[in-house]
Amino acid sequence: xxxxxxLSYFAWVxxxxxxxxxxxxxxxxxxxxxDLIAWxxxxxxxxxxxxxxxxxxxxxxxRKHVKxxxxxxxxxxxxxxxxxxxx
Amino acid sequence: xxxxxxxxxxxxxxxxxxxxxxxxxxxxxRGRADVGAVVTFTGLCxxxxxxxxxxxxxxxPGMAEDEIARVAAEAESRWPILGGVAIHRxxxxxxxxxxxxxxxxxxxxxxAFEAAEFMMDYLKTRAPFWKKEHLKDGREGAWVEAKDVDDxxxxxxxxx
Numbered sequence: 001x002x003x004x005x006x007l008s009y010f011a012w013v014x015x016x017x018x019x020x021x022x023x024x025x026x027x028x029x030x031x032x033x034x035d036l037i038a039w040x041x042x043x044x045x046x047x048x049x050x051x052x053x054x055x056x057x058x059x060x061x062x063r064k065h066v067k068x069x070x071x072x073x074x075x076x077x078x079x080x081x082x083x084x085x086x087x
Numbered sequence: 088x089x090x091x092x093x094x095x096x097x098x099x100x101x102x103x104x105x106x107x108x109x110x111x112x113x114x115x116x117r118g119r120a121d122v123g124a125v126v127t128f129t130g131l132c133x134x135x136x137x138x139x140x141x142x143x144x145x146x147x148p149g150m151a152e153d154e155i156a157r158v159a160a161e162a163e164s165r166w167p168i169l170g171g172v173a174i175h176r177x178x179x180x181x182x183x184x185x186x187x188x189x190x191x192x193x194x195x196x197x198x199a200f201e202a203a204e205f206m207m208d209y210l211k212t213r214a215p216f217w218k219k220e221h222l223k224d225g226r227e228g229a230w231v232e233a234k235d236v237d238d239x240x241x242x243x244x245x246x247x
Contacts, residue, residue, distance in 0.1 A: 010147055011230055012230050063150035063153050064153075079147060081217065083232075084211070084233065085230070085232070086215070087130055
């Protein structure tokens, strides 16, 4: 049974999608971060644009870096962002 | 009084306000005689040959603190660190202004130099901050792209 997840977007991912965050309930067959990116990309052109180069997108689940093959089960917050440029 | 077994010797702060690097370094050594080396690194905003009006630094509140604290904890596990502070600013920062500060105090210089460089290399590739350029001609510039050289700088600490 899937549950609602807060999705957060930063930098140009946020600009392309057009909002900083939202809460969505992906279907049960969306099991990994990569599945979630594919599901979001099919929701609309703003998502397809944000995720057009999906492999460069970095992801954090509950504020920890994860790889795109990570399962999303139990996640409360999933963040998508470009490679970091701080420092 | 600071407990000797205090788990976090490197303080982490994420703030909009500027910082005073010298005051931060002085605070680490005040009242103690065991520190033999203090390395202070300050990262500043460049004007990129005169074309940049400002950098806008976006961050992921909560995760930015957590991630720099994880980097600090790893530094503390690898080097004998007596004290330290890491400060990263966010918001609009003009050329010449401070962006980031890492100060490490240790008994000897090698640990202080290495730990400070490790902190900066890891922070650049792991802490969730993003820079957007604002140009002098009023245009909104591009998001700064991550550099492979920064990934390579972080990776070399893995091999040791």
